[in-house]
Every structure is written in C-alpha cells, then in structure tokens.
Amino acid sequence: QQKVQQSPESLIVPEGAMTSLNCTFSDSASQYFAWYRQHSGKAPKALMSIFSNGEKEEGRFTIHLNKASLHFSLHIRDSQPSDSALYLCAVSIGNNRIFFGDGTQLVVKP
Amino acid sequence: DAGVTQTPRHEVAEKGQTIILKCEPVSGHNDLFWYRQTKIQGLELLSYFRSKSLMEDGGAFKDRFKAEMLNSSFSTLKIQPTEPKDSAVYLCASSLLGEDTQYFGPGTRLLVL
Numbered sequence: 240q241q242k243v244q245q246s247p248e249s250l251i252v253p254e255g256a257m258t259s260l261n262c263t264f265s266d267s268a269s270q271y272f273a274w275y276r277q278h279s280g281k282a283p284k285a286l287m288s289i290f291s292n293g294e295k296e297e298g299r300f301t302i303h304l305n306k307a308s309l310h311f312s313l314h315i316r317d318s319q320p321s322d323s324a325l326y327l328c329a330v331s332i333g334n335n336r337i338f339f340g341d342g343t344q345l346v347v348k349p
Numbered sequence: 350d351a352g353v354t355q356t357p358r359h360e361v362a363e364k365g366q367t368i369i370l371k372c373e374p375v376s377g378h379n380d381l382f383w384y385r386q387t388k389i390q391g392l393e394l395l396s397y398f399r400s401k402s403l404m405e406d407g408g409a410f411k412d413r414f415k416a417e418m419l420n421s422s423f424s425t426l427k428i429q430p431t432e433p434k435d436s437a438v439y440l441c442a443s444s445l446l447g448e449d450t451q452y453f454g455p456g457t458r459l460l461v462l
C-alpha cells in the first residue's frame with residue numbers, strides 16, 4: 240500500500256514570503272503527482288500536477304519532482320493571505336486510485 | 350457542466366440511527382470515491398467504484414459503512430448504526446477514466462450525538 244507523508248504539518252509565513260511544502264511517497268512506480276488545496280469549509284481542489292521528473296511552473300506556484308528520491312514539493316512565490324489553506328499532496332500509479340497525504344496547514348499572515 | 354453534488358450538506362444524527370448520504374458525480378465520469386475527512390486522520394478512503402463496480406472497500410469501514418452506485422450518476426453512502434466517532438466530513442469525488450485528477454463535492458458534515 241502506497242505511503243504518502245507530508246511535512247511540515249503546519250506553517251505560518253509572512254505575506255510576500257516563499258513557501259515550501261514537501262511530500263514523500265513509497266511506490267517507485269508512481270506516475271501522477273499533484274497538489275490539492277482546500278480552503279476552510281470547502282472541498283479539496285486540484286491545484287497542479289506533474290508526471291515526469293523536473294519542475295513545472297504555473298504563476299506563483301512551482302512543483303519539483305525527484306522520482307529517484309521519492310520526493311516532490313510545492314513552492315509558492317510571493318505568498319498571499321488568500322493562499323492560506325490546507326495543502327494535500329496526492330500520488331497515483333496511474334490507475335485513478337490516489338493516495339493523499341495528511342496535509343500541511345498553511346497560514347499566510349498579512 | 351455541473352460539478353459533484355452532495356446532499357445533505359449537514360446532518361445531525363442520534364447514536365444508533367441510520368443515515369444515508371447522497372452523491373451525484375460529474376456527468377461522464379467513470380470513477381467515484383467516498384472519503385471521510387477528520388483533522389486527526391485526514392482523508393480516508395471509504396469506497397471506490399469504477400463504472401458502478403466496487404473496486405475497493407476501505408477495510409476498516411466495512412462493518413457499518415455501505416456505499417452503492419445505483420446508476421452511473423448516483424451513489425449513496427449508508428452508515429448503520431451511527432456512532433459519535435463517525436462525526437466527520439464525508440466527501441464524494443469523481444474522475445474520468447485515464448485521468449487521475451479527482452473532482453470533489455462540497456461534502457456532508459455529519460454530527461452524531
């Protein structure tokens with residue numbers, strides 16, 4: 240069974256800071272790596288995903304994937320108070336069965 | 350296109366009651382998932398259906414939890430009998446075959462007294 244672990248559990252950063260969230264996984268056959276964001280009281284929503292080693296940037300958000308290290312990360316540049324949310328990392332071997340981490344609670348203070 | 354819909358949004362039950370939660374997936378999606386979310390345990394998979402066939406049934410939840418897909422556009426989750434430890438948010442999600450991204454409904458917040 241795939242094991243997915245996130246760090247840190249929670250994070251408080253000032254507005255404008257760079258935020259880095261980490262995720263490790265156990266199955267080297269994994270093919271889908273994603274971050275979901277869940278604002279308080281709302282449903283989780285896919286933020287961005289990556290399928291091959293390297294990095295992918297979308298606006299202020301960047302994913303880094305290192306399959307050999309069984310690790311990927313999310314970096315948020317110029318963090319905003321609206322980025323405050325629970326961030327869930329998600330991993331799949333490509334069969335639609337996703338394993339989620341327990342989440343990192345991010346608070347961005349104005 | 351409508352997203353995933355869930356009803357009711359809130360439910361209060363007495364211990365021992367039977368409750369039924371409902372979910373309608375995104376139209377055309379083949380896979381449907383039921384999750385339970387708590388602060389302590391995070392997201393836990395309860396059931397997973399592909400084209401109405403049960404693919405995975407969360408082992409720890411087999412006893413009192415039963416999910417069904419009555420047709421490709423409607424699923425229910427029955428909890429019988431409810432216990433206070435079942436208090437949580439129950440999320441339904443769907444995805445398209447061949448695409449891993451899951452689309453979540455707004456959830457049902459259940460409180461068992």
